[in-house]
Structures are given as C-alpha cells and as structure tokens.
Amino acid sequence: MPFTYRPMLKTKAGEATALLNLAPGEKNRIAPVFHVAETPPATFAARMAAAWSGRTCFLDGSFNFNGSGTSTDFDNTFLALGASGIPVLPVIEIGAAHPYNLASFAHLNRFGPGLMLKCTPGNLPSASGFAQQMNVPQNQIDLLIDGGHISEYEPVSFAGYVSHILQTNLPGSQWRSVTLGSSSAPKDFGQLALGTTVVPRIDWLMWSNIVQPPAKPVDFADFGISHRDLTEPPGIAMAAATVSVRYTIANNWVMIKGRRTTGATGVPMGHQYRAHAQTLRARPDFGGLPICWADQRITSIATTTGSAGGRAQWVEINANRHFTFIANTLP
Template identity: 25%
Template sequence: MAMYHPMLRWKRGERIGLRNLHPQYKLNVTPVFLLSDGQYKPKQSTSTSPQLTEAQNFVEGITSDWGFTPIYVDASLLSIVNQQHEIVYIVLEAANRNITAIPTTNLYANYIYQNSIVSIHSSTNTDIALRISLQDLFNAQAWLNQWPIPKNKTDLIIDLGNSIAEGFQYYGQILATIQYIQTGTPWKSITLTGTSIPDNFGNYAQNQNHLIHRGEIDLWNSLQTNLNTRLDFGDYATVPLNAPGSGIAWGFPINAKYTLPADFLICRGVTTTRQGAIDMDVQLRGHASSIKQYQFRNRLNCWADDMIDNIANGIESPGNLETWVQIGVCRHIAITRHSLP
C-alpha cells in the first residue's frame, strides 16, 4: 500500500479537521506540516496549566489533533531562533512524547536551519525529508553528490506545487530522472506531491458548480506504474497554496471545495456585498445541499460528510469559512486515503 503524505498548514481549521478524522483514515498517512511564524506560538500559563514554549505547544497540539504516529515538520520558514533553530526543539520535544517528528528541509533553507538538520541527523541518526521542486529534480546532477545526509536516511518529496500540467509536459524527463537518482544507494522513500487546484477561482463562473480533475493522481498513477521503485503519493490538503493577494475587497464570493476520488467539486459562490449579493449563511447551506445531492459524491462514514448532510438538512449551522476548512481537510484526507491503492 502506498503511503499518503498530505501537506498542511498548522492553522486552527486544519487542526480541527484532523482532530475529527476517523482513525481508519490515518492508517498509512504521514502528514507534512508547513510551519510559519503566525502559527507557531508559545502558550501562556493559566490557573490549570503551565506555560509552554513554542515547541511544547506545537507538540501538545499534535498529540490532541493528530495523535502519536509519525509526522513531517517543515519549519524552514520560521524566523524564531533561540540558541538553536526551533526544529531542534520540536524534534526533541516530540521524542519526549514518543512521537517521531521527521525534520523536513529544502535545498535553499538558510544556513542555521540546514545546519540544525544535519546536526539532528548526526546526533540521533534521525531520518530527514528533503522537499525539491521539479526544477531541482531536473538539476539533480548539480546537488545530488553534495547532499549531506545519506540517501537511505532521506525521504525525498518531489513537490510540483500547482504545476501538475508541467508534470505531464515533462513526463518522460521526470521518469528518467527519478530512475537516475535511484541508482546506487536508493532513497529511503520518494513521494510525488502537488495539486490541480488553481491559486483562485476567478476563471470559474460564479453561482455554479464546477469539476476540476485531480491530475496529480493520474500523474502519480502513471509514474508509479512505470517505475521500478515505490512512489508514494502526496498532495495539498489545504489550498490555495499562496496567500491571497493584497487589495481583495470585503464581500468576496463564498466558495466551497469538496474532494471526490478523481475530481474536486467546486461550489462557486457570489459576493456578500453589492449588487446580486447573498448572505454567507445562505450560500454555505446551499453549497451543502449541492454536495449532498451530487450524484457521484462517494459519501463516506466520516465527520465531514455527516456535517455536510446536517448543514443541508438544517440540523447544523452552516458555520463560517473556517468551518468549511475543517470539513474540507477532513473529507479530503479521508477520501484520498480511502481511494488510494
């Protein structure tokens, strides 16, 4: 069975989505958490609990929202630096809680972070993960022999971002390059990750439902069929990848994303202000009804699908956009794990 590695931000919506994920959909799943400064904070003491450092608070959140199975942690964007980079404290704190936190880096991380990664591996023999882009893959000859961690102790993650179309365009080169970098000592694992979701839905008509094909699954399926090595699957459980641009007016269209085995169902909303506006609550309940009635829904016995049905039936409040991040993350991971071989 292929391992599944969903990429996630460490934000409340994503965390609650994970918290509500049924244990059967966590089997053979190792999430990749992408940390940033705004999501990584200490916890102040209260009358019933002590103060927690940033690393302690993060790991405490992992235990409550994910559990005790392994995770990948990419902290390369954190600017917080004490005596050592925070990734060191995260790995140590996780180990204290019997959690394997696999430090994850890229070829361009700053010197302090990269040095910390090498130090963690040298002192603990911990496995490391390396995220590379498609261009990095094609330039493998330039960096492969300089990578400081043994390949058999490194999980390689080939991250296409939302450039899946390029994956098909350069399919033959990808196939040949993966075979090339596997010669000699093999990597501990290789994962292909990416998403077909665009940065925004501006090119999709409002007040309509749309299907976006999950090309990342097709690309992965084809590559893993033609490779003589195992290829694991990854994708972005949280989209869009990029932060919204500045100047987005309040009253933006209310959209909902629902993951199907081979497609994304996009319920495209309308503005909540100005001419033709519809209140957010009304739109979100309408999106829930559209999903509930969709003929090829592939409903699962999971919290997310229960929530959608209850919202459509008027049993639950339609919530807000964060509610639908929770629903989207939970459903996405569940249906993806359920559908993968």
C-alpha cells in the same frame, strides 16, 4: 505494499482538526509535511497532540525563515510538537537558505530517527551527494521530490518526463522512502464562474501515470485542497471573498463558487454554506466512502436548521474530505 500519502500542509488548526477526524486506518496511510506559516497559531500544537500523538509528521520551516530571517517559529513549533508526543522530523531542502538548513539539521534525531530531504526533479541527481555531505545514511532519509505547480501541464506527458528522471536516479538508492509531490489546486475562485465547476486534480493524475520503479515505490504528495502559495491573504481580501467550497472526488475537485456576504448582491454566509451543502449532497458523486466525518457534517448542514458553519469550519470539512478520499483510493 500500500502507498503512503504525505500531504504538504500549513501549520493551521483547521488542518489538524481535519486530521483528528480521520479513522485510525486512514491515519496509518498518512504522514503530513507541515510548513511553518507566517504566524503559527498558538492552538496548532495542542490540536496536533490530540490528532497525531505517536504518529510521524515532518516540519518544514524554510518559508517562515525566508520571511522572518530567523528559525524561532520553526524551533518553537518543532519543540511543541515533540513535547506533545509526536515523533516530528525536520525537513532540509536542497537550495534552501543555508542558515535554515543548519537550524533544521540541529533537530536531527531529537524526537524521531532521521529527516526528510526535499528537492526538485532537476536537482534530484545531487540528492545522494547532499546526503553524504550531511553524513546521514540514505536509509534514515525520506526523500520528497517536489514537482512544482502543474495545473497547466498535460498530466500524462509530464508523468513521462518525471518517470524518466526517477528511472535514471533512483535505481540503487537506499532512501527510507521516496515521495513525488506537486500542486494543481487553484489559489482562489476568482477565475471561476458563479456556481459549480469541476476542476481536474492534475497533481493526482500526474502521479497516477508515472512508471513506478520496481525496487523503490514512489509515494504521493500534494498540497491538500490548497494552492502551494503559503502567504496569507490580507484581512480585507478575506472580508471581500466569496463564500465557496471545494469537494474532492475521483480525479477532480467540485468547486462551488458563491457570492460575497456584503454589497448589493451579498448573501449571508450561513445561507450560502447550507445551499452549497445541499448542492453537494444532491450530486451522484457525493459520499462513496465507508466513513467520512466531512460528509457527515455536510449532510447535517444540508438537512438540519443548525449552524451551517463559517470559513474555518469549512476548511476543516474540505480538508477532511480530501484526506479521507486519498487515504481510501490510494493503491
């Protein structure tokens, strides 16, 4: 039975565009988990309608709730996705603010059957009891185990620790699905040297080394190409940011750090993105997928004189490459 990929993403238009440009077979292997951002863009639901109509996704509003103190953004986004023809399911988290979990639970079965229950490896033993308290059968619950940010961990050793927890707590359970998620992508390029650095995808390496429970396969989740920190950088930080890209390959990211666009050493954004595209295209590990919209965009940017895109377009490119690569390499 093929595994499912459940990327944990922000409610951003770029992520929706990256999903839109996947092939149908790739979409069939993906069920995204969206976190409601600080300020959800008005275009998100419309782009998701084009990208994901009729396909399941999950919506987690705990981050937004913790910042705003209200479920308004979560409720509005949930209803907009459902009205767009998307069977969106609410996410409830063990340890989240109780008022948020109540607001999320109010959407149970509104557009699709059941919900997602999110927990850490440490509170996995309490998940069955939590489900009983909600009075929702386990076979109507997708369980997401979030292992946290693990970039500093040795992946095989950590996989052994997680495997023990899974083997202790999953036998005999009836969860509709079980997913193990974690993150390891750098938050930014600040600690990287100028030029190309290959950064290991510890989250993938850890999941690849877990001992799969025979009766309950454990699916894969990560935070896509992003760090798990959902806060938005201030505008002044983005204005001073380097022009950089991250490209997913087997077990690693190829991260190319450029320069700022201003100051004594500044280089125009378009010039840098075209050079990055040419650098990627010249690598032996570029491409390698049957069809990839992102690779086609990179090739076009590298070989033509048209627009090289801006930050928003390269978020779409980087994310689409990542989603496509996972969907084609996941067992």
